Amino acid sequence: MDQVVFSSLKIGSLTIPHRIIRSATHEGMADEEGAPTDQLTRIYIKLAQGEVGAIITGYAGIQPNGRSPFLGMLMIDRDELIPAYRRLVDTVHRHQTALILQIAHCGRQTRSKITGLRTVAPSALKDKIYSEDRPIALSEQDIEQIIDNFVKAIGRAKEAGFDGVQLHAAHGYLLAQFLSPYTNRRKDQWGGSLSRRFRIIKEIYKRSRRQYGDYPVLIKINAYDNRPKGMRIQEALGIAGLLEQVGCCGIEVSCGFYEDGFFTARCPHVPIDAILAYHFIYKKFPPFFAFMLKGIADTVIPHAKPVYNYNVSFARRIKEIVRIPVIVVGGIRNLEDIHTILQEDSADAVSLCRPLIIDPGLVQKMKTGKQTQSSCIDCCYCLLGMEQQPLRCYYGRIPMGRN
Ligand SMILES: Cc1cc2nc3c(=O)[nH]c(=O)nc-3n(C[C@H](O)[C@H](O)[C@H](O)COP(=O)(O)O)c2cc1C
Ligand code: SF4
Numbered sequence: 001m002d003q004v005v006f007s008s009l010k011i012g013s014l015t016i017p018h019r020i021i022r023s024a025t026h027e028g029m030a031d032e033e034g035a036p037t038d039q040l041t042r043i044y045i046k047l048a049q050g051e052v053g054a055i056i057t058g059y060a061g062i063q064p065n066g067r068s069p070f071l072g073m074l075m076i077d078r079d080e081l082i083p084a085y086r087r088l089v090d091t092v093h094r095h096q097t098a099l100i101l102q103i104a105h106c107g108r109q110t111r112s113k114i115t116g117l118r119t120v121a122p123s124a125l126k127d128k129i130y131s132e133d134r135p136i137a138l139s140e141q142d143i144e145q146i147i148d149n150f151v152k153a154i155g156r157a158k159e160a161g162f163d164g165v166q167l168h169a170a171h172g173y174l175l176a177q178f179l180s181p182y183t184n185r186r187k188d189q190w191g192g193s194l195s196r197r198f199r200i201i202k203e204i205y206k207r208s209r210r211q212y213g214d215y216p217v218l219i220k221i222n223a224y225d226n227r228p229k230g231m232r233i234q235e236a237l238g239i240a241g242l243l244e245q246v247g248c249c250g251i252e253v254s255c256g257f258y259e260d261g262f263f264t265a266r267c268p269h270v271p272i273d274a275i276l277a278y279h280f281i282y283k284k285f286p287p288f289f290a291f292m293l294k295g296i297a298d299t300v301i302p303h304a305k306p307v308y309n310y311n312v313s314f315a316r317r318i319k320e321i322v323r324i325p326v327i328v329v330g331g332i333r334n335l336e337d338i339h340t341i342l343q344e345d346s347a348d349a350v351s352l353c354r355p356l357i358i359d360p361g362l363v364q365k366m367k368t369g370k371q372t373q374s375s376c377i378d379c380c381y382c383l384l385g386m387e388q389q390p391l392r393c394y395y396g397r398i399p400m401g402r403n
Contacts, residue, residue, distance in 0.1 A: 001367055002335060004342050009053070009349055011325050012216035012249030014163050016053040016098055016349075019342055020363050023252070023329045023351035024102040024166065024220065026058035026070055028390040034061065034075020035084040039390065041091055043360070048095030050361035053349065055097060056252075058391075059104040059168050062153040063146065065117040066105030066174060069130060069280075070386040076103060076153045085160035098163040100218065103153045105146060107174030108135040108183070109258050111280075122178050123185040128259050143190055143200060146174070151207045154217060164216030164249070167204065171264050172257030175201055176222055179239060180257075182230035194238045205246035218250040219243060220329075223314030225257050226304070233314055240318045252327040252351060253315040262303040265354065266310060266331055267380040272297040274384035277398045307331055307378060309341070316346035327351050335372040357382050358393040 006018040029040035047055050060074035061067045067075070075081065085101075092099045108121035108131050120142065121135035138146070150167070157165045169175035177183040178200045184191045190199055201219070208217055221239060225231040240251055256263035262270070275282050275297075276290045285293065293300075304310070308331040315328035328347040332338060338350050355362050355374035365371035381394035 001369075002339055005335065005338050006367055009325060011218065012164065013214055014054075014098055014216050014249075018053045018363075018367075019349040020053050020338065020366070021327060021349055021351040022047050022052045022055045022356050023353040024056040024058055024168065025353045025357065025391065026068065026073065026386055028058075028070055028072035028386055030072045030074045033081065034073060034077070035081050036074060036088045041088055043391070044088070044092050044097075044099065045095060046360040047356060048092055048097035049364075050356075050359075051364040051367060052097065052356065052360075053363070054100055054163070055092065056100045056102050056166055056351070059102045059173075060153070062103055062105050062149040065115055065120055066107065066146075067110060067115045068106055069110045069114050071388060072390060076101065076156050077149065079156065082156050082160050085156070085162070089161040093161070100164045100166050100216075101157040101160075101162045102166045102168050102220070103150060103157070104168035105150075105174040107172075107177045109172050121174070122183060122191060125183055125185070127172070129261070130258055137186070140188065140190070147200060147203045147207065150204045151211065154204075154208045154212060154215065158212055158215050164218060166218040166220055166252065167201065168220055169201060170220040170222045170252075170254040170256075172225065172259065176225065176257070179221070179235075180225050180227060180231045182225065182227035194235055195242065198239055198242050202242065202246050205248060209247050214247075214249075216249045217247070218252065219248050220252040220254055222255050222257075223253050223311055223318065224255050226255065226260050226263055227257055230257070233317060236314065237318060237321055240322050244322045244324050248324060250325040250327060251318060251322065252329055253311050253318055253347070254329050255311055255314070256304075260304070261301055262380060262383075264330075265380060265383050266304055266307045267378045268307050269379075270297040270301045270303050271380040271384060272301075273398050274379070274381040274394065275301070278384040278387045280387060308333060309337055312341055312346050316344075319345065319347060325349060329353065331378075333374045333376065335366045338366075354378065354382065357391060358395070
């Protein structure tokens with residue numbers, strides 16, 4: 001057994017048995033109310049049996065206009081949902097696995113047609129891929145309400161028995177929209193300088209600590225978002241320092257915005273068949289255009305390189321300046337790389353998403369040496385499939401009867 005990888009780690013008041021975490025993965029398995037279902041519980045049991053160090057849930061919405069454009073999002077916006085979450089947590093805890101609830105507001109990265117409400121954002125800038133309408137710029141009162149709802153969501157998670165929460169401030173969701181100068185053009189106390197763009201997060205931490213003490217509140221941030229005049233590593237370093245000051249107990253390092261296409265979850269080839277089958281715009285294309293697009297997809301649809309370990313050097317820079325644990329995600333696929341990341345002090349832990357979709361038992365196999373490399377082929381079909389179905393691995397193939 002690899003002693004570097006399989007050694008315990010303290011994240012705030014939480015101790016996890018080793019350094020491989022399941023990164024938040026939208027499962028699309030909540031019921032219409034946003035409550036967890038038995039189907040979701042089964043996924044977590046498999047991950048727990050597969051001995052992941054901790055499970056970070058798929059993102060849970062803190063209020064209705066921040067709901068995901070994808071089906072079956074978890075919601076944590078009402079006290080009535082607490083008993084269902086408590087049942088889920090109790091079940092996972094029976095397998096001695098920590099469960100962390102990721103909480104989010106999608107901001108402009110959703111669609112009014114799905115939420116039934118106007119989309120909102122720090123500034124009225126349209127998302128080029130997902131918005132169908134221009135979002136409304138949030139008023140100061142709206143922002144206060146959102147902070148309050150994040151804090152209430154943390155309280156509900158605590159009451160339900162979750163071992164902690166993770167604020168989703170990456171991938172272009174609302175908190176990332178505040179952090180990035182690309183999406184935050186505000187001139188008031190919520191925009192402009194780095195500390196003002198960070199203010200919404202600072203307020204969430206301040207109020208959470210006031211109400212729930214040292215209850216673990218982690219965060220997922222972008223090290224860089226690749227948007228014009230967007231967030232760069234220098235700013236992420238500043239944000240990491242501020243996070244440590246406000247009592248954050250662990251930073252997961254990721255990258256990218258929706259608009260970027262396949263920047264956050266990278267793939268060697270554009271998953272064109274999946275785009276044409278599931279994407280809400282492209283699936284309406286007539287067959288001829290779809291055929292043409294197949295031919296030129298790799299040149300017209302952005303997809304970033306490198307495909308593996310792509311946030312590690314950024315995580316390392318963040319780790320150099322903070323004392324709280326740093327977790328890195330993105331294209332990490334084998335035990336040898338995980339060992340090197342930890343050995344070289346680039347991060348305190350790694351997190352995996354796609355490798356645990358294709359095989360929730362991978363960590364146990366790595367631990368025993370039975371399998372040290374993920375069999376995920378990085379086709380990204382699981383990402384596109386989220387538009388219409390619960391999470392599953394497609395292994396680069398659209399099911400019969402589609403397309
Ligand atoms: C199907 C799918 C669903 C995802 N859902 C979430 C999510 O709910 N919250 C989140 O922070 N990231 C989400 N991500 C991004 C992953 O957590 C991760 O940052 C990204 O996939 C890169 O890691 P990987 O190479 O291990 O897949 C999702 C990715 C995929 C493929
Ligand atoms: S569909 Fe399966 S093989 Fe393809 S990226 Fe997702 S988990 Fe990996």
